[in-house]
Amino acid sequence: MEEFNPWWFAGKVPAELLHKYRRKLFYDLAESLKKRYAASIVGLRRTGKTTLMFQLIQKLLDDSAEKTNILYFNFDEFVENLDDLMDTYRELKSKDLRNDKVYIFLDEIQKLSDWTNQLKKYYDLYPKIKFFVSGSESLFIASKTKETLAGRINEFRLNPLSFEEYAEIKDAENLPSAKMKALFSEYLENGGFPEVIGKSRQEIKDYVKSVVLDKIIFKDIAVLFGIKDTETIRQLVEIIASNPGMYLDYQSIAKQLDKDRRSIKTYIMLLNDSFLIKILGNYRKSKLSSIRKLKRVYPVDTSIIVAFNQNIDEKLIGQMAETAIVNRLHSNNFWKNSHEVDIIYEDMPIEIKYKRKILGSDISGVREFMRKFSVKKGIMITKDEERKISVEEGSISLIPAWIFLSVTKEK
Ligand SMILES: Nc1ncnc2c1ncn2[C@@H]1O[C@H](COP(=O)(O)OP(=O)(O)OP(=O)(O)O)[C@@H](O)[C@H]1O
Numbered sequence: 001m002e003e004f005n006p007w008w009f010a011g012k013v014p015a016e017l018l019h020k021y022r023r024k025l026f027y028d029l030a031e032s033l034k035k036r037y038a039a040s041i042v043g044l045r046r047t048g049k050t051t052l053m054f055q056l057i058q059k060l061l062d063d064s065a066e067k068t069n070i071l072y073f074n075f076d077e078f079v080e081n082l083d084d085l086m087d088t089y090r091e092l093k094s095k096d097l098r099n100d101k102v103y104i105f106l107d108e109i110q111k112l113s114d115w116t117n118q119l120k121k122y123y124d125l126y127p128k129i130k131f132f133v134s135g136s137e138s139l140f141i142a143s144k145t146k147e148t149l150a151g152r153i154n155e156f157r158l159n160p161l162s163f164e165e166y167a168e169i170k171d172a173e174n175l176p177s178a179k180m181k182a183l184f185s186e187y188l189e190n191g192g193f194p195e196v197i198g199k200s201r202q203e204i205k206d207y208v209k210s211v212v213l214d215k216i217i218f219k220d221i222a223v224l225f226g227i228k229d230t231e232t233i234r235q236l237v238e239i240i241a242s243n244p245g246m247y248l249d250y251q252s253i254a255k256q257l258d259k260d261r262r263s264i265k266t267y268i269m270l271l272n273d274s275f276l277i278k279i280l281g282n283y284r285k286s287k288l289s290s291i292r293k294l295k296r297v298y299p300v301d302t303s304i305i306v307a308f309n310q311n312i313d314e315k316l317i318g319q320m321a322e323t324a325i326v327n328r329l330h331s332n333n334f335w336k337n338s339h340e341v342d343i344i345y346e347d348m349p350i351e352i353k354y355k356r357k358i359l360g361s362d363i364s365g366v367r368e369f370m371r372k373f374s375v376k377k378g379i380m381i382t383k384d385e386e387r388k389i390s391v392e393e394g395s396i397s398l399i400p401a402w403i404f405l406s407v408t409k410e411k
C-alpha cells in the first residue's frame with residue numbers, strides 16, 4: 001500500500017507519474033472534488049485515466065490536503081474486498097473515516113468483485129469520504145449497477161485526445177491556418193492516444209494492436225466476460241476498422257465469419273462497452289422496422305483505422321475525418337431516408353464531405369432533413385471550403401474540419 005502512495009512520504013506525486021499537460025476532463029473532475037458524489041472515470045485503455053487520478057492527487061496536495069488523507073489503490077493488485085483495504089489503511093495511518101476528510105482513488109475497480117455494493121456500503125456509512133473510481137470497461141453495463149449506486153455516482157468519460165487537445169499537448173494551438181491544416185492531417189493519422197505522439201506510423205500501428213487492442217480483447221473481454229472466441233472479436237475490430245461508418249448488419253457479418261448472429265451481436269456490444277467502437281442509430285423512428293433498426297458503427301479513434309489498413313487512400317482519409325468528428329460530437333444519430341446525413345447533432349444535420357470541391361448533390365441529404373423537420377440550419381464539414389450556401393430550406397454553413405474541431409465545445 002505504501003508503494004502506491006509515495007506522497008505519504010515525499011509530500012508530492014513523483015514527476016514521472018504526473019505529465020504536465022492536463023486534459024480538458026481534468027478541470028471537470030477538479031470541480032467535482034467539492035461534491036459529495038463518487039466520481040467515476042471511464043474510458044478506453046491507455047487514454048490517461050490513471051494519470052488523471054495522479055494529477056488530481058497532486059492538486060489536492062497543492063491545495064494543502066493532509067498527504068496521508070489521500071489513498072490510491074489499483075485493483076490490478078488482488079484484494080478480496082474493500083473492507084480489507086480500508087481496514088489496512090485505517091490502521092496504518094490511524095484514520096477516523098467518520099471524521100477525517102479523506103480522498104480515496106480506486107483504479108481498475110471493475111476487477112473488484114461486486115464493487116458496486118462494496119462501494120455503496122462505504123459511501124453510505126462515511127459521508128466524509130470522497131471517492132474517485134476508474135475502469136477501462138463500462139462500469140455500468142448491468143442495469144443493476146446503476147440501481148445500486150443511483151444518485152451516488154457520476155460518470156466522467158475520458159476519450160482519446162480531441163484535435164484541440166492534440167494541438168495543446170504539442171504546444172501547437174495557435175498556428176497559422178496552413179500549419180493547423182497540416183496538423184489536422186497528422187492528427188487523423190496518429191489518432192488520440194497520448195503515448196503515440198512523436199512515434200512513427202509503424203510504431204503507432206504496433207502500439208494500437210499490441211498495447212490497446214490485445215489487452216482489451218485477450219484480457220478485459222476474455223477474462224472479465226468469460227469469452228473464449230477472441231479471434232472472432234479481433235476479426236470484428238478489423239472489419240469495422242476497414243469500413244468506418246459501415247451499416248451494422250449482424251446477419252451478414254455472422255455469415256461472413258461463419259458464426260451465429262447472436263454471438264456477433266453480443267461481441268459488438270462488448271466492444272461498445274469497452275469503448276472501442278461507437279454505434280449510431282437512425283434519427284427518428286420510421287415505420288419500417290428494418291430502417292428503425294439501422295445502425296452505423298465507427299472505431300473510437302482513427303489510429304485503429306490506420307492499424308488495420310495498408311493503403312491510406314483519399315476515400316479512407318475521408319472516412320477517418322468522419323470518424324474523428326462523430327467521436328468528437330458524441331452524437332448518437334445519423335439519418336437515412338432517400339438520402340443520408342452523417343450526424344444529427346441537437347436536431348441539426350451535419351454532413352461530412354472531406355474533399356476539395358463540394359457539389360450540389362453533396363448537400364441533398366442535409367436539405368432533405370431540413371425540409372422534413374423544418375430545420376433552418378445545416379452544416380457541411382469540408383476539407384478546405386468555407387462559405388455559406390442559401391437554399392430554399394434555409395442556410396448551410398460549409399466549415400473546414402480542422403476549424404470545426406478547433407471551435408467545438410466539449411459536451
Ligand atoms: N496528460 C498527459 N500528457 C502526456 N501523456 C499522457 C497524459 N496522460 C496520459 N499520457 C500517456 O499515456 C499513457 C497512458 O496513460 P495512463 O496510464 O494514465 O492511461 P490509463 O487510461 O490509465 O491506461 P490503462 O487503461 O492501461 O490503465 C501514459 O503512460 C502516458 O505516457
Ligand SMILES: [Mg+2]
Pocket residue numbers: 049050051107
Ligand atoms: Mg490505468
